[in-house]
Amino acid sequence: MSVKKNTVSFSVIRRLPRYYRFLGDLLASGVGRISSKELAERMHLTASQIRQDLNCFGGFGQQGYGYNIHQLHREIGKIIGVDHDLQAILIGAGNLGQAIATHMHFEKRGFTLTGIFDCDAQKVGRQVAGLQVQHSDDLSAFCAQRHPTIAILCIPKTAAAQVAESLVELGITGFWNFSHYDLRVDHKNVVVENVHLGDSLLTLCYQATHNIHTPDFL
Amino acid sequence: MSVKKNTVSFSVIRRLPRYYRFLGDLLASGVGRISSKELAERMHLTASQIRQDLNCFGGFGQQGYGYNIHQLHREIGKIIGVDHDLQAILIGAGNLGQAIATHMHFEKRGFTLTGIFDCDAQKVGRQVAGLQVQHSDDLSAFCAQRHPTIAILCIPKTAAAQVAESLVELGITGFWNFSHYDLRVDHKNVVVENVHLGDSLLTLCYQATHNIHTPDFL
DNA sequence: TAGATTGTTAATCGATTAACAATC
DNA sequence: TAGATTGTTAATCGATTAACAATC
Structure with missing residues (x-):
């Protein structure tokens, strides 16, 4: 878990809901972890871009393992603010x-x-x-x-x-x-x-x- | 009227409908000509960007005068394909x-x-x-x-x-x-x-x- | 002609991709 | 340990902005 590094660009902000949606779908289908490579294939992005994007907000992944979908979904939800009612x-x-x-x-x-x-x-x-x-x-x-x-x-x-x-x-x-x-x-x-x-x-x-x-x- | 120079990027394509809409509104309000500077102010873009964008498709403007709104609106409509039914x-x-x-x-x-x-x-x-x-x-x-x-x-x-x-x-x-x-x-x-x-x-x-x-x- | 404003090139900026060391 | 995959830096690519010569 590192401190956020990149500035959060508008491009990234526009992609956040998409990440949230795909992660939600994966969660619903019972998948527990995913690598940037596999998520990239599903979302038609590059693995590099996904890792860059997510690192704007902190290190949500784990080397050698990938990302915990449940955690990542929750974190992105928090960033978007879906818990603000x-x-x-x-x-x-x-x-x-x-x-x-x-x-x-x-x-x-x-x-x-x-x-x-x-x-x-x-x-x-x-x-x-x-x-x-x-x-x-x-x-x-x-x-x-x-x-x-x-x-x-x-x-x-x-x-x-x-x-x-x-x-x-x-x-x-x-x-x-x-x-x-x-x-x-x-x-x-x-x-x-x-x-x-x-x-x-x-x-x-x-x-x-x-x-x-x-x-x-x- | 020159030959098109820049490649038409996705960004430009995404902006075309917006140009079309603003030009249509201007037309409806009875304005006949507009400079890239003035259009930029209305659309919250830069004049440079507008001139670059429009030049992907050819020289629709006239030095010292600006753009003929009627003509520009029609040309962009043709590029979008609104006449294809x-x-x-x-x-x-x-x-x-x-x-x-x-x-x-x-x-x-x-x-x-x-x-x-x-x-x-x-x-x-x-x-x-x-x-x-x-x-x-x-x-x-x-x-x-x-x-x-x-x-x-x-x-x-x-x-x-x-x-x-x-x-x-x-x-x-x-x-x-x-x-x-x-x-x-x-x-x-x-x-x-x-x-x-x-x-x-x-x-x-x-x-x-x-x-x-x-x-x-x- | 003088003034205005384009078309277009060059410079800058930012975003994406590639690469790889860190590390789980 | 070996394999996998991240976090992160550096390289590339593309888009935006600035500048100015062309020209109406």
């Missing part, structure tokens, strides 16, 4: 919002979904993922009482900037943004993860057009 | 599938959605995005007749590999995969764009935990 709210209960609420397994990823909001009166009151959709007008009161820190935006592009702005006022410090708008919040301490599905679709278009396979990134 | 089918008409079908504006991105399939008899017959959900049993006949080339997978992780395999047999050469499974098809000529929303959520978790803002990628 972030309280999240969902804004926008359309099809996408419902899909996200229903299928994302928030508990397994460090989040608890505590509220769902929509400004469409027709959707208010509906049951989604075990929660009753509330009206957006009640957001302020809800935040004052429950203090969620993460907001998931499944709203139209046009509403995104303004909604985000007011959510920051209500104490939100992290956004998972599906609105097709390049969200950028200047307040210090506020982080944003933009998901641009349209860009992903265009990347597929490029790949299909040129018959070139670009490597995964997310 | 790829025929796509959607597999899985759950909430996510419905959201994708309804909100992705396929026409604007070079695709036509021609069929929606689900193996759940309850969903068959429903109207989604102007199409009637068909039973998966009819996929084979449909493909024989309509020859779609792209499949959008909104199905569970466990089904992904097998479904993809049989779709390749039916002539599918491109996948947009939302199944949380790392799809990888070995057949030559088949391209895959995996969308791992779970990884994106974990990246948000990391950012929130460490209060570090990783740059956009998609």
